[in-house]
Amino acid sequence: MENSTPAIAGPLTADDLAALARAKRALERAPLAMKLAGAAGAPVERLMARLPAAAHETIAEATRRALDKCLQAALASLGVRGEAEGLLPGGSAASAKARDIWHKLAVATTGAAGGAFGLLALPAELPVTTTLMFRSICDIARSEGEDLRTIETQLQCLSVFGLGGGTRSKREQANEDAEFGYFIARGALAQAISKASSDLASKSLASHGTAALLRLMNAIAARFSVQVSEQVAAKSIPAIGAVLGAVVNTAFIDHFQQTAHGHFTIRRLERRYGTEVVETAYRAIDLSPLR
Structure with missing residues (x-):
């Protein structure tokens, strides 16, 4: 079933339609809390x-400090060719496959270290983990x-921390049963990203404290902190420590x-x-047979 392509009439090629599916x-998968519950063996709530x-x-x-560290690294890399702040992996070509496994191993290692010390380790562990994820x-x-x-692009990368779930507006709650959350x-963050991008483009990159950028970071932090709370809770089971920390991370x-x-x-695909x-094609894809 994983490789099945929904039959949708439209201008997308078969390969692009499969990629969209x-x-x-x-994007419309089980929430993080369910994954963490499986890792921890107990309901996250x-x-x-x-x-x-x-x-x-x-x-x-800790969440805000972690995101600020990512922002500083992002702004430091703007306009730099080749490898910058570790964000441009070895100057590799755009088509090269992302190194997901390497980053998973690195984050598992930080989780093991943090899991051994519990909540006390969070202020030190989370910025490292979040930077690796970024x-x-x-x-x-x-x-x-x-x-x-x-x-x-850098702000779009940061926005991923706000797209993975978290707090939901009334409009989002009203549409939570629809398969295009x-x-x-994304729409809730789009205007903030656009305004912050415009402000940073027209001002010195040293002006990290623009009102638009602060609004964007607050919006992302509000969503991301919910998921960090779930992660911390999942690692809070006593006597498991490093092993559970690695699994949860x-x-x-x-x-x-x-x-x-x-x-x-x-x-x-939008480009x-x-x-x-x-x-339109996204909304037409029926995921129900795959669940």
Whole structure:
């Protein structure tokens, strides 16, 4: 069933339609909480209820610091040819396959280290884990033909942390049963990305504190912190430590890698066919037989 291609009449080629179907399966899949529950062997909601009250403030602060570190690395790489801040993997060609496995192993290692110390390790572990995940997202973007030297692409890479789930607006909640939640979430961030890109393009790249950029980072952080909370909860089972930390971190990065693959596949197809054509084809794909 994995390689089946929905029969949709339209201008997309068979190969591109198959790629779009894979992207939709990646984007409209089971939420992260279900994956983490499988890794931890317990419902994430129950584990989250056990977290101390102070944990949520620690998670929010660590999440923001982690995203700020990624932003600084992204802005430092803008306009740089070849390898920049580790985000352009070895200057490899745009068509080269993304190195998902390498990044998974690296994040599993940080998870093992953090799992041994629990919540106390979060302020140190999360920025490292998130930066590794961001590099993986950039690698995936490059493999789909994105130019990592541009402001817009770097912000699109950061936006993946806000596309993987998290807090939902009333409009998103009203559409949560529909199989195109990706476009709802993407639309919620699109204006903020556009405004931040415009501001950074017209001002010095040293102006990291523009109002538009802060609004975008706040929106991404609000969504990402929900998933970080789920990740922390899944690693909170006593006496398992490093092993569970590695397993949970692997599920964590896999979730965002799949989101990135779906997001940048769709952007590649939109560059070829236009946004309206791709979204119409996306909505027409029926995933129900695959579930």
